[in-house]
Every structure is written in C-alpha cells, then in structure tokens.
Amino acid sequence: MTLEAVARTAGVSLATASRALSGTTTVREDLRVRVRAAADRLGYIPNAHAQALAGASNNTVGVICHDVSDPYFAAIASGVMRAAAERDLLVMLASTFREPAREVAYVSMLRAQRARAILLIGSGFEDREWERSLHAELDPYTRGGGRVAVVSRHRSLRVDTVLPENREGAAALARALLGLGHRDFAVLTGPPSLTTVADRLAGFREGLAAAGVPLTHVVEGAFTRDGGHAATVELLARGARPTCVFAVTDVMAVGALAAFRAHGLRVPEDVSLAGFDDIPLVRELSPPLTTVALPLTLTGRHAIALALREPHGARSRVQRVAGEVVLRASTMPPALRTDRTL
Template sequence: MDEQRSRAAEVPAGRVRPVTGAVTLKQVAAEAEVSLATASRVLHRSGGREVRGALAERVQAAAERLGYVSNPHAQALARARSSTVGLIVHDVTDPYFAAIATGAMHAAHADGVMVMMAATFRDPELEIDYLGRLRAQGARGALLAGSGSTDPAVSGRLADAITAFTREGGRVTAIGARPDAHIDAVVPDNTDGARQARAHLEALGHRRIGVVSGPGTLLTVRQRLEGLGDGLRTVEADFTREGGYEAAAKLLAAHPDGGLTALIALNDLMAAGALAAARDAGRRVPEDLSVVGFDDLPFAADLSPALTTVRLPLRQMGERAMALLLTGSDGASPAAGPSAASAAEPGAAASRRTVDFPVELVVRASTAEAAGARTT
C-alpha cells in the first residue's frame, strides 16, 4: 500500500491518472472534443491528412492529462481493418448494381482495399443493420449504392447510424441523393432523364402515355416521377422484370384498342417485362406501342426491339463513389465534378460533397412516331 501511495505521488501536478482500467483513444477524443479519427491521426500518425496547430496540441494535452499509453498491437489491428470497406446494394442479381459494383471494386482494387458486398433486398432496415455491423467490425468505410427511402423515420434512423459510423473514424458515401445524411454522394440526374424520355415521346406525337413505376417509397422512383410530370397513367410494381410485366399488363388491359400509345418504364428490367407484356397483349413495338426504359443496362441494346432508354454511366459512378470513400479525392471524373470541398472532420455536415452525373437519352428501335401523328 505504501509503495502504491509513493508511485501515485510521483504523478505530475495537473495530470489525472485513471482510477480503473487503461485509457482508450475514444476517451482521449472525448476529452479533447474531437473525432476518434482526429485523435488517431495526432497520436498514431494514422491515415489521412496530418493534424497540426492548436487542434493537435489539444489532443496531446488530453492524452497527457488522462495518462494515455499507445497500444501498438491495437494500432496494427486497426490498420488491418482499415483495408476493408462495405458495399451495400439492393439486389446482387440486378445488372444495375452489378455495373456499379464493377466500377467500385475496380477503384478499390487499385487502392489495395477489399470490398465486402451485402444485399438489402430493398429492405431499408437491413441497410441500417449492415451499416452497424460494418461499424462493429471496424471497416474503413461503407458505400450505400441503393436508393434512399422517402420515409422520414427510416431516413432519420439511417442518419443516426451514419453519424455513429463517422464518429468512430469511418467514412460513408452514397450513390443517389440522401437528403437527411450529411455524406458525400454521387448523384445521377434522374429528374432530367425522365424529362428527356417524355419529351422524346411527345416529339413523336405520343399523348397517351403510361408509366411502369417502381415502389414510390424509393427516392429514385420519386425523382423520376417528378421529371415525368403530371397527366400520365401510372401503375406501381416491384422494380423487377416481373414487376414490369405486371404493371404493363394492367395498363394495357385498362386502356385497350390504342388507349395507350407509349409506355415509360422507370428501369430497364421493368422495360424488359413491359416488352413481354406488350407481345402477350398482341401489341407490336414500336408500331402499336413505343417503350422507353431507364439506366441503359448492358442487355438493353440486345432486346427485341432494341430499347430506347436513359443512359446512366453506372460503372463511372461506382468508381467515383469509391474514390470519394477511400481518399476524399475531388479529382473530377470526365462526366462530373464535385460541387463543394472537404472540411476538416470526416462526416461533418460542412464536408458533404455532391458529384452530379448528367444522363442522356439513347434512341433505339423501341420508339417510333405515334400512329396518325406528324412530327417535324
């Protein structure tokens, strides 16, 4: 007991030795009122930009006050975990996500990073759960490739999960708009793409247009519907080929004998189903019915007839999103450029950047002039 009192007396004035257990880096970060990532960069010289000046001095002072001792073994484990990132998609069998994943994994491979991919099956609660699991495993970052939800409660829970992830030094990036989450995002112009699709059909003389729509709870669907505007007949179904067949069949049955002269499907899988439904209903494409898709997936040009569709640069979007996630780089893609610069703290509201990707309509054989119309 006397020996313990003697050692305690040797602690310099103003320095607080913890009563129980070893001091953690998280405690130092809390004491200095900085993120875990910032504390690690100061004390461990870990990855990321070097921290200098008053902020570094504050972290060093907090570590001194608490008696923090670096753990080399723990640092080695942290560095090993930082070579892994998560890629969360809706459906691994969907060519849309396959194209994005190809680009993302290509960028990750170039940086020596391993990618773990998980599918949510369009269940937003699974996205939140997976993000928590990646955080628990110490993943370096997470790329959310699926559409955000229009449900404010779900968006709020996801925002909380993202905040918890970034507070511990991770990064989160999204493909598609996430209005309630202050993270970097690569955003295709869904609204403009839908405008282009409708304008193309109207230029061909189509006025009776149906919409084969995915679930309205997806933000991507909402954006595309906003671009299409009002006055169109819409049926909602799953964002799949089967869903496209179901919705198109309902539309054609409800509007027989030329009641509809064109269909716009909100993705190419649904468009493929719509083409099949048209054939089964005895409607020739494009002579009786024009069909437009969205995304320009690799099979779109091989459908019969070849599909007119809105092209999204999916692989480039995946590459760019992964680059943002891994390096915070704002080097511009040939198709896009960032709209804001990074701030000091990862995950902070001020650090959010949006990289906008333009889209274009690719006209193929599935659209033609409406019967009896005259185009200029």
Template sequence: MTPGEISVRRRKPTLDTVAAEAGVSRATVSRVINGSPRVSAEVKDSVESAIGRLGYVPNRAARSLAMRRTDSVALVMREPDATVLSDPYLGNIIIATSQALIGTGVQLVLVNAQNNAEHARLADYVRSGHVDGVLLASMHDDDPLPRVLLDAGIPTVVGGRPQRHLPGLSYVDVDNVGGAQLAAERLLTAGRRRIATIAGPQDMTAGFDRLGGYQRALSAAGRKVDRVAYGDFTRESGERAMSVLLDRHPDIDGVFAANDLMAIGALRTLRAAGRRVPADVSVVGYDDIEMAKHTEPPLTTIHQPVLDQARTMTELLLTQIGGDPVGDPVVLPTELVERESA
C-alpha cells in the same frame, strides 16, 4: 519558417493544400496516404515531404488513435438476394467499385442487409472498426443506416440522393429528373399523345425523381399525367404494370418505364396483347443495360453513367478515409440512346 508557412499551418492543412504543396492532384495524395502501389517512389517522397512540412494529419487517423486501419470498405445494399443477383444496375455498381479499388490496397466487403435486424447487426459491425468506410447503394427512404453511420463518424458515401437531407452526408447521383424528361420528350416528338409510365418504388429517390421528370415533360406539353402504374424495378413487375395500364387505358400509344428491366417486362406484355412496338405503342426505358440492345425491338433508353457513379463514390470515400472533408454532392448527366422501340 516563413510567414507563408505559418499561415498554411494555422489553416489546418487538407488534402488540397498538401496536393498544392507537392504539385500533384489530391487523388494522388490520397493514394499515397492509403498506401497505393500505383504511385512512383519520387511522387511518394514528394507528397510525404509536403505532409511533413505542412503538419497534415488525416482526420481518420486522429479519431482512431494511431491509424488503426482495416484497409477494407463495405458496399451495402438493401435488397433481396435475388434482386442483387438479377439486377444489372446493381451488378455494374459492384463491378465498377471493385475496379476502382484496384491498386489502392483496399479490399471490398459486399454486404446485403435486407431488413432492420440485419441493419442493426451491420451497424454494430461497422462501429466495431471492421471496415474503414461504407458505400451505400439502393437505399430506401426508411433506412436508418445513414444516420447511424454519420453519428458514429464513419466515412460514408451514398449512391443516389437521400430522400431526407442529412448534413454531412456525401452522395453521388445521376440526373434522374432530367433523364426521365428526355424519355417522355422522345415519346412526344415521336407523335405519341397518350403516354403512360411504369414508375419505380416511390421510397427510392430514383423512382420518385423519374416519375417527376415524366410528369414535368407531359405537363409542359399540356398532356395528362394520370396514366401511371407502379413496379419495383424488376422485369416481372413491369409485366404486371403494363397489364394494369392496358386494362385501365387501352388507348395508350407510348410508355416510359423507369428502368430497363421493367421496360423489358412491358415489351413482353405488349407482345402478348398483340400490340406492335413501336407501330402501336412506343416504349422507352432507363439505365441502358446490356440487354437493352438485344430486345425485340432494341430498346430506346436513357443512359446513366453507372461506372462513373461507382468510381466517383469510391474516390470520395477514399479521400474521406484519408482525412479530407466531406465533398459536395455530385450529380452526373444522363443521355438518350435511340434504338428501335421509340
């Protein structure tokens, strides 16, 4: 054994060192460890040889004594069933996660835990070893599940930045503050002076951060930031919030809604009130869902890379399951999509 080989062994090899030894990417190493059929026999032999030379042992295997694996992961959402079924963002997360698992040999288990009792049952289910890891989406601030999973040593990745920092918890977010700033700045450059917002739930970081981005943009422009109503990311709540804003501030000429469903609800209320969009009131949404192209008028919005977010979450989880250390948080960029509503 050479001095270099001794040094590598003493450093406790990781997926990165195995990848370097085999001359492949760490994602390829993870696929080999997870039994993916998307790896050629030649590459598989090369990776397995590198694992043998380095003495690499996946952490998950060490914890579970003889690699007890279920070859399944759970995607957990904490929303009412009707919300999961009707929200295009959540639907895209489910689809993209399923696509990311194709060819890995890992199955997706979809779990909708709406309250604390269901969370307790879910925690028992996961701790009993029924899944190898968990993806958490649409989390609220009072959710105890991330801490329960961390304490149990379950590989976990969260979609969105947790409001409470938990050391060792991996997450993939989008730049919600920056995206909301882009939306408000678009209204400002359109010449709008009395700009309101329909904010999302403040116990979710997406709602909290998007309100913060709106406030930052308007404050920088010397404009008031007190034209605020709140919704719950549903179309109906956007309709109600828009009615509240018109009652309180009948002179508003611009609206940023914190997601497209609420923006679509706002368009309906504005139309019923005889307000023309964008002649009287400009509207900008957030998400860039498919329906945004087909509203009347088509909705200017902020595109967030939902598919990339889900793929990245899945890849981070699979590498954790394969024994890799918890990755650094990932924040993906957003961009403005200009259409006719603003």
C-alpha cells in the same frame, strides 16, 4: 445458425444483435446479456472471417446495394470493385432487397468491423424511422473517422453523394418522346417510397406538363422485371390505350416487353416502349430499348473516389452524373403505327 435467428430469439433487431455480439458500447447491458444468452443457447459462433476483418479496417470497404442481381447495381458494383482492386482494398458486398431495416443492420455490422468506408448504392427511402436508425449508425461511425458515400438521393444524409440526374433525365426523355409525336403516355413506376422512383416520375410528368400534355396512366409495380410485367398486365386490364409506355427502370421495361408480346402486341408497331439506365441487356433486346443512359460503371468509381478522399471540412460533396437520352428501335412516331391499338 444465423445472426437473424439470434436476434429473433432475443427479441431484438438484427442491428442490435450485431452490436451486442461485437462489443459495441452503445447497447444497453440488459440487451447485451439477452443477446449473448440467445447466442449461447442456439450455439451461434460469430463469423471468424468477419472478426478478422475487424483488425483490418484500412483494407476493407463495405458496399450495400438493393440487389446485386439487378444489372443496374451489378454495373455500379463492378466500378467500385475495379477501383478498389487498384488500391489493394477488399470489398464486402451485401444486398438489402430494398428492406430498410436490413440496410441499417448491414451498416451496423460494417461499423462493428471498422470498415474503412461504407458505400450505400441505390435509392434512399421516404421513411422517417429508417432515417433515424441510419443516422444512429452513421453519425458515430463518421465521427470516429469512418467514411461514407452514397449513390442516388438520400434526403437527410449529410454525406458525400454521387447523384444521377434522375429527374432531369426523365424530363429529357419526355421531351424526346414528345418530339416523336406522342401525346398519350403511361408510366410503369416502382414503390413511391424510393427517392429514385419519385424523381423519375416527377421529371417525366414535368417534361410532359411543359408541353401541355397530361400524364393520365400511372401503374405501380415492384422495381423488378416481374414488377414491370405485372404492371403492364394491369395497364392492359384497365383498357388504357397509350401510344407510348415509359418504365422508370430498364429492368421493368424488360418485363413490360414480355407482357406486351404475351398479349399479342408488338413493340414499337403497336406501342412504343422506353426505359431508364441503359443496362447492357437492353441493347441486345429485339427491338433495342430507348432509354436514358447513365455511366453506371463510372458512377461506382466516383463513389469510392469520394469515400476515400480526405474530408472537405464539414460540408458534404455532391458529384452529379448526367444521363443521355438514347432513342432506339423500341420507339417510333405514333403516326407510323399500324391500325392495331391497345
């Protein structure tokens, strides 16, 4: 039996169920009674390991990311875990699968277990309800001495931040592709509610606009390999004929490469393709992928270092991480293309 089942039976959120069973005093008494009754009826027994961790707050760091199976998050988590091991800290890792409510619930659980620090790895959401709910969990946690650090832009969180320069990196990539001679572009983008998506799309558009080149093709898909594949299929179905396609994440670009091949199109002979992040996989593709390289493992180390430093007054600290454009064989000047077009 799971905590999710208890929450459904009691008619409350996962975060409320977690707080009610952990004894947190911020839960109304009627809700606490309802949750405990549901737990008794379902035979739910709290995880003994998690309860034991509640007494080991100085040794536990919680890491919440969107999807640890994504190589981007796996690389950052690796940096966190290596740095934590050097400090004899235990890391608890959770994936939200880009569900805002699940992220809030996990923060609530880590807060109840008195984790020494909580790291949020990944884009924030353009979602007011998520912002309010997350503040309701993090504010009392930090007031009680808990530490929080985030990776990527979380617009309203007043916490220490490791900030990849997504907007600047995408603009630099646009300039590099313009330098190859491209003037007709398409962008495969993720959900606009993610700040990383918004920043990368805006930066690429700005880089083109500075050269007087409009961006005419934007196709939205899931922030995954399958999302990149589906977005590419939709682009082709629209009859668009860009000379270069930019996927806002390497994982989407991998899906795009597969879709182009399935439709008999060659990269870069028929269409150039670029991504963002420089996950290890893209160097082994055929052809290797042009991308914006971020120091992902180092980013994880930066995040845990910020979280474990002594507070710096009331002001939060921002550590910027620059990306570097890496031109590889997946892009070529359009003048060198074959006569085949999209």
